[in-house]
Amino acid sequence: GAGVSQSPSxxxxxxxxxxxxxxxxxxxxxxxxxxxxxxxxxLEFLIYFQGNSAPDKSGLxxxxxxxxxxxxxxxxxxxxxxxxxxxxxxxxxxxxxxxxGGTQYFGPGxxxxxx
Amino acid sequence: AQSVSQHNHHVILSEAASLELGCNYxxxxxxxxxxxxxxxxxHLQLLLKYFSGDPLVKGIKGFEAEFIKSKFSFNLRKPSVxxxxxxxxxxxxxxxxxxxxxxxxxxxxxxxxxx
Numbered sequence: 001g002a003g004v005s006q007s008p009s010x011x012x013x014x015x016x017x018x019x020x021x022x023x024x025x026x027x028x029x030x031x032x033x034x035x036x037x038x039x040x041x042x043l044e045f046l047i048y049f050q051g052n053s054a055p056d057k058s059g060l061x062x063x064x065x066x067x068x069x070x071x072x073x074x075x076x077x078x079x080x081x082x083x084x085x086x087x088x089x090x091x092x093x094x095x096x097x098x099x100x101g102g103t104q105y106f107g108p109g110x111x112x113x114x115x
Numbered sequence: 116a117q118s119v120s121q122h123n124h125h126v127i128l129s130e131a132a133s134l135e136l137g138c139n140y141x142x143x144x145x146x147x148x149x150x151x152x153x154x155x156x157x158h159l160q161l162l163l164k165y166f167s168g169d170p171l172v173k174g175i176k177g178f179e180a181e182f183i184k185s186k187f188s189f190n191l192r193k194p195s196v197x198x199x200x201x202x203x204x205x206x207x208x209x210x211x212x213x214x215x216x217x218x219x220x221x222x223x224x225x226x227x228x229x230x
Binding site for chain 1: 149151157158159160161164205207216217218219220221222223
């Protein structure tokens with residue numbers, strides 16, 4: 001079946017611009033996660049959505065970062081006023097939502113470069 | 116909070132050599148453990164996972180891992196590597212049960228297999 005899809009695959013932007021990254025989870029998965037993969041920092045958790053519950057935003061690095069999930073499916077991660085340190089690969093994952101036991105399946109990521 | 120340590124940053128082997136990648140975690144309770152692999156230019160894929168039961172788990176492509184609770188370890192092994200195993204390997208942990216859902220990753224180990 002179809003896996004997690006993300007778009008765009010690559011994004012180059014100028015410092016100060018806003019960007020939107022999209023994630024389409026596996027059909028039927030109620031849980032959706034955003035992670036960031038950057039050199040020197042490894043993979044970091046950003047935000048978690050589960051069904052209609054309030055998202056866990058505890059991993060977002062600043063208030064320039066926000067995310068939403070419409071209709072319990074597609075999610076958009078928005079970075080406002082991008083900075084060079086935002087350059088990274090942004091990964092989306094989804095799972096069945098079983099706490100602790102739901103295996104997370106990852107998308108191909110969006111590689112963001114802020115000039 | 117939990118943490119994961121992968122001892123080897125870069126491992127270089129020749130084809131047919133045996134592989135063992137170390138992974139240790141820090142957490143006071145029970146955990147679910149994962150190894151993910153990222154082949155060059157590809158996205159993170161699940162290699163194998165441990166939730167409970169037999170501490171020796173087998174994954175795809177001939178990989179296996181052994182959970183040793185007393186050592187807080189989950190080392191990845193393969194008896195004979197191939198050139199196609201060249202990739203980055205990530206160990207990850209998540210507390211089992213409850214409302215836990217944040218995967219905590221190690222920094223990754225880059226494996227280079229020379230033909």
